[in-house]
Amino acid sequence: MRRSEKILQRPDFSFNRSVYKSMGFSNNDLRKPMIGIANSWSELVPGSYSLKNVGEAVKRGILAAGGTPVEFGIIGACDGTAQGNEGMKYILPTRDCIANDVETMVQAHQLDGIVLLGSCDKIVPGLLMAAARLDLPAIVVPAGPMLGGREFDGRPSDLTSMSEGCGMLKAGKIGEDELNDLEDSCGPTCGSCSFYGTANTMCCVAEALGMVLTGGALIPAVYAERTRMAAATGEAIVNLVNKGITSRDIINEKSLENAIRVLNATGGSTNGVLHLLAIARELGISSTVMLDKFKKIGESTPLVAKVNPASKYNMEDFYHAGGIPQVMREIEQKLNVEVMTVSSNTLAEELNKKTYGKINREVIKTIDEPFSTFGGIAIVEGNLAPNGGITKPSAIKKEMHLFKGVAKCFNSEEEAEEAILAKEIQPNDVLVIRYEGPKGGPGMREMYKAMKYLYGLGLAESTAIITDGRFSGTNNGCFVGHISPEASECGPIALVEDGDEITINIPCGEITLHVDDETLSQRKQKWIKPKKEIPSGILRLYAKLASSANEGASMVIDEEE
Missing domain, CATH: 3.50.30.80 (IlvD/EDD C-terminal domain-like)
Structure with a gap:
């Protein structure tokens, strides 16, 4: 019997049923798996701004697969707005707040599964911590990265170009008019920032852990494919509930090792170390064990991808070059490919799927000819x-x-x-x-x-x-x-x-x-x-x-x- 069935039986739990019915739910709705959607949408964070529409697509997928979606909001703060001021002191603590909020809502309402929507620096780690803690069917859906801005200093600009521009203004290298123009053009769309910062790193790490549908981390926020992926996720979560596949079937020591590999192979954010340690703690894996893994894996993992700030290429370029699936194919011999993913297939099965498009070898190298023989962290x-x-x-x-x-x-x-x-x-x-x-x-x-x-x-x-x-x-x-x-x-x-x-x-x-x-x-x-x-x-x-x-x-x- 599913968790939600236990608290929605007649007559003992008729009160619970009436609570749902007061919001318009039907008897038929209450017979289906109750799937939570934890949505960090807001009008404060560009990486969350599109998640209202993404959430609607997830609902369509859940309904199509025979589930009942129930959406609730969670906090999500913007590192960019908080940079260089007192606000940044609150950013890392939000990670624990998010994990606690998701746990509280899922457990209080005895949901059968959860879809976790977020893209930014501490939001995705908080969602993954909650998934690891709850050990229920769970899938992460990123909003996707924004597109790059106009060229500045020899590469497509991004939001961080503003801080570099301020330094250049101070040094007399540019004028205020150029800086003001950059302000209007460096962030042309919503989405997580167009460089390989912590936000996109953790979306990629979530995919490497098997917690995002394969290829789903880097689809740009404004692409129609992002909506299709969200709907597919809605179908996938119902499948996980029906099969009884939970987050700890997916997040474990073997998949954490894969995540560390990908973090190193792509030169991801140093914050990835902090977050993977916190996720591992939820599973009872000690920091000593994890840091030993980081040392050994970093030394034996070649750097096969370079993205801004390590190169001129932004996240859209990384996506078109093959993204995380292609990175994982390049280092497949070093991965634990027998692990389960949220598709309910093994990683090996996912990586064996047919690929489309041309790999850009200026962005993703082979394991035999990498950018460097050691990892990025x-x-x-x-x-x-x-x-x-x-x-x-x-x-x-x-x-x-x-x-x-x-x-x-x-x-x-x-x-x-x-x-x-x-x-x-x-x-x-x-x-x-x-x-x-x-x-x-x-x-x-x-x-x-x-x-x-x-x-x-x-x-x-x-x-x-x-x-x-x-x-x-x-x-x-x-x-x-x-x-x-x-x-x-x-x-x-x-x-x-x-x-x-x-x-x-x-x-x-x-x-x-x-x-x-x-x-x-x-x-x-x-x-x-x-x-x-x-x-x-x-x-x-x-x-x-x-x-x-x-x-x-x-x-x-x-x-x-």
Whole structure:
């Protein structure tokens, strides 16, 4: 007996039936599988703006397959609007809020299955966390990426071009008229941003996990195919319910390994590490196990795809080049192809389907002739990051994979940005931006603007940034984020002083502070945690419960408590 049947039987649950009937549902509706649609649609987020129509297409598919759709709204915030201000502190915590909301609605109403609609940075991870937690039939439907804008600085522009343009304006490279024109043309359609940032990374990761219909991650938001895929998803979820295939039949250690492979093979966002750790936690898989997988898989996975910010090609180009299915075909020998997908076929069966169109080898290479022999994500460790840090070799020029410089320390993102725009940063500086970790921020903000300003000022290839905060998937230059332990926990990053030498050695997976242990011990004894006002509400809760970045930075209540 289905979950919904148990609470809709007569006469004991006639009250429940009357609740549905008060909204116009019929006896026939209540006999069918009750399929929830968790929709993050809003008029605040371009990646969610089209989801009202996508949701309607999903409903059509559910009805066609013999189910009853019941839609509800969930929150979804825009990283872009929140960049470089206090709003960014709220972005990562929304991931837990979304997972909790979906869990609450599905369990309170005993739904039989759930379709999860979202496209943006923390929305998709939150949806996947909920799916893993609930272990019910579930499918993710992305809204799809937006199209690229007019050419700027030698490539199609995107929303992040505005920050680069601000740096160029400050440097006198462009005028205000050109910047204003760019503002009108860099985001020509709705959808998740047209570069390979965290939003599109997590949609691709969801497909690699088997949680999106094959090929569904990268169909542009404005394409009719996106609507057809949404309707097909509606049919597919009813099929999963009828067959009893649940999310944990799909999301497991083997499919997580596939997701890590694809993340590395495509040079996805460093945030993908954070989110996969959090998803794995929902399954009871430890961060130690996952980080070991990241190390081993990263070292053995070639980079076969390059997309903006690693190249001039945007997400529409990636889609036409073959997208995630083609990437997975190129590295198939390294994948666990026996895993189940939401199509109810194995990954092997999905990848064996006939392909159409011509592969663009400037976007997707073969496994024998990749862009590089190692993956796009790397974990670095050392006396500056005992529990690790995350970097992105695919977004860093090869000559900067070994970088040695002098520390210039800032205790917030704003301090660093002011110094950059005041032209206080010099070549060979390593900007240390701290107290921006999960607890210390709180909220683990992205140091997006700092990197973009350095790019605009022509310093991206001669400086580096290290932080206990995060980076946007669109950032490039030399950077290491997620440094753990974080500064607010008196991690070594809190003890760095201006003038200290720091070496980032990506090939060796090392980050080193060239200060002896005795000196660091003396500094630790004198360390005083900076006072920071934390507003009541979700930020205070997050600051109290957030785990370390190397554990996924999700809100956790200790078993003992």
